[in-house]
Amino acid sequence: MLEINFYDLNTIEDNKLLFAVIMAKYNEKWIYVKVKGRNTWEIPGGHREIGEDINKTASRELFEETGAKKFNITPVCVYSVKSDEPIDYTESFGQLFYSKIEELDKLPDYEVSEITLVNTTPNSLTYPLIQPFLHNKVLEFLYDKN
Template structure:
């Protein structure tokens, strides 16, 4: 059985353990190529002890893309069930609007690339990721209209 993530209103969940940063640069989505997994991912990762979710989002974005010139907007929270169907992790999605790309630090990511949508070779559930990008675009479009 596949346990799908469940989205929640921003701030509704406590104990945010993970962050995912949907990253937009020049009307394209930024994805990272993971060296070991040999697939594309959104920037993101664990919230470290003593760190806020926003601090983790800024750190992970830099570590995995080299990007520092951006505005980061919190979008929504999510709950990701484990494969055992009992345990779960809480996370938060962010949208980064990037002004300029930076130099990629030496870490688990080999490169970043720009796409119109979720690349075919995506580490996680591609169908969920496509929905996430559309939700983020809807929020961004609504924001820009005001």
């Protein structure tokens, strides 16, 4: 079983933030990506490189996975995923971002094979026990902002 927790920004040590995940909108639709070799959709994001600022990770991953050329990106919160499986009892931390993309370029030839633009969370998710919570957290963030 997985447990997802949310934390305010700057409350978890920076060096514990291993990845950035970016809920991105383009033309008022959410972007989900399909990684090469998979048949499921996921939120753009990825692992932080050694010595990389987590905000730079988010911008880099957004470009690499969507082709976003012109965009605004905003930190939303820190989150963790904790597994209670005896073989994998760990808690890993990431930072969740929201981005409004103004311009998409050609999709870079990295790990993503295609993107989709949707109004709601797709049915076939790579991480169905995690991604809907992240999507909803960004919806709450946007609602609270207005």
